[in-house]
Amino acid sequence: MIISTTAIRPLKFQLKLQDSTSHPGTDIMSFRFTRSDDQQRNQYLNYKAGQYAVVDLGTKEDPEGPMRSFTVASSPTEEECILISTRIRDTPFKKKLANLDLGTLVKITAPLGNFVLPEDDNSKPVIFLSGGIGVTPFRSMIKYATDKQLPTRIIMFNSNRNENNILYKKEFDECINGNRNLKIIYTIAGEEQDRTSSHSSSGTVHDEWKGERSFIDKAMLIKYLTEDELNNSIFYVCGPPGMLKGMQKLLQDDLHIPEGRIKIEEFTGY
Numbered sequence: 001m002i003i004s005t006t007a008i009r010p011l012k013f014q015l016k017l018q019d020s021t022s023h024p025g026t027d028i029m030s031f032r033f034t035r036s037d038d039q040q041r042n043q044y045l046n047y048k049a050g051q052y053a054v055v056d057l058g059t060k061e062d063p064e065g066p067m068r069s070f071t072v073a074s075s076p077t078e079e080e081c082i083l084i085s086t087r088i089r090d091t092p093f094k095k096k097l098a099n100l101d102l103g104t105l106v107k108i109t110a111p112l113g114n115f116v117l118p119e120d121d122n123s124k125p126v127i128f129l130s131g132g133i134g135v136t137p138f139r140s141m142i143k144y145a146t147d148k149q150l151p152t153r154i155i156m157f158n159s160n161r162n163e164n165n166i167l168y169k170k171e172f173d174e175c176i177n178g179n180r181n182l183k184i185i186y187t188i189a190g191e192e193q194d195r196t197s198s199h200s201s202s203g204t205v206h207d208e209w210k211g212e213r214s215f216i217d218k219a220m221l222i223k224y225l226t227e228d229e230l231n232n233s234i235f236y237v238c239g240p241p242g243m244l245k246g247m248q249k250l251l252q253d254d255l256h257i258p259e260g261r262i263k264i265e266e267f268t269g270y
């Protein structure tokens with residue numbers, strides 16, 4: 001059985017919006033909130049790397065309701081604030097989120113979920129398969145493992161529609177410099193994959209892309225993973241439903257990875 005990561009936790013914190021930023025050439029925005037409750041200073045947001053929380057904006061006119069789940073993309077080792085990142089689309093919830101004034105208090109549950117690093121065994125490698133905005137829990141876990149100098153071997157395959165959409169690249173580069181157990185393989189597979197010199201959607205001209213250029217598939221995993229890594233790793237998959245379906249097929253049908261070595265976090269609503 002594939003491990004489920006959902007549960008209900010009603011406790012609400014009130015966190016203050018400190019900063020919001022747009023990522024050029026994409027519809028992605030990142031938001032930083034204070035980590036302690038604005039009203040009760042002793043209420044400090046404790047969480048495990050990879051967990052998510054439910055944000056309640058009180059949006060009355062949204063057909064999907066006033067709440068959305070977001071992974072806490074920051075690491076518990078980042079003491080000052082918590083980070084969430086999301087695609088801003090034409091829904092009342094997202095429009096309200098995008099236009100919040102700095103200093104606004106936002107209701108958020110205590111983080112929950114089991115999409116976290118193995119807690120009692122650092123010896124098994126972990127393989128992250130990330131699709132687009134599904135990179136958020138992997139930022140948290142990679143930053144945590146790097147700050148804590150965990151011995152866990154981490155290999156991430158990070159797939160995006162184009163180069164602009166590669167989120168947290170700078171942070172990941174810093175982690176690679178400080179963590180010899182970390183390897184990241186970037187691939188772009190989407191609207192721009194067939195162009196030889198890539199003009200980004202923001203109009204910027206990039207040097208020719210040096211990473212991979214296809215969806216994550218069997219050939220790519222075999223190219224970068226040793227037999228031991230394929231046979232002993234725990235595979236973490238996160239992204240929109242379509243990507244998860246493809247990755248489940250790849251891992252279970254093509255590579256015969258048992259369900260007990262696969263953890264999945266589905267980003268509903270995409």
Ligand SMILES: Cc1cc2nc3c(=O)[nH]c(=O)nc-3n(C[C@H](O)[C@H](O)[C@H](O)COP(=O)(O)OP(=O)(O)OC[C@H]3O[C@@H](n4cnc5c(N)ncnc54)[C@H](O)[C@@H]3O)c2cc1C
Pocket residue numbers: 052064068069070071072084085086087088089090091093094113133136137265266267268269270
């Ligand atoms: C455990 C968990 C963690 C999550 N973490 C994150 C995270 O870190 N970051 C993140 O962004 N999301 C995350 N999500 C998903 C998030 O909760 C929302 O569902 C998602 O961001 C979509 O919200 P929305 O308001 O844009 O669309 P919704 O209102 O939720 O969308 C409803 C439907 O409208 C349609 N729709 C709306 N706008 C568009 C559009 N522009 N193009 C195409 N179809 C559209 C879609 O068919 C969609 O199914 C997470 C979900 C879960 C369960």
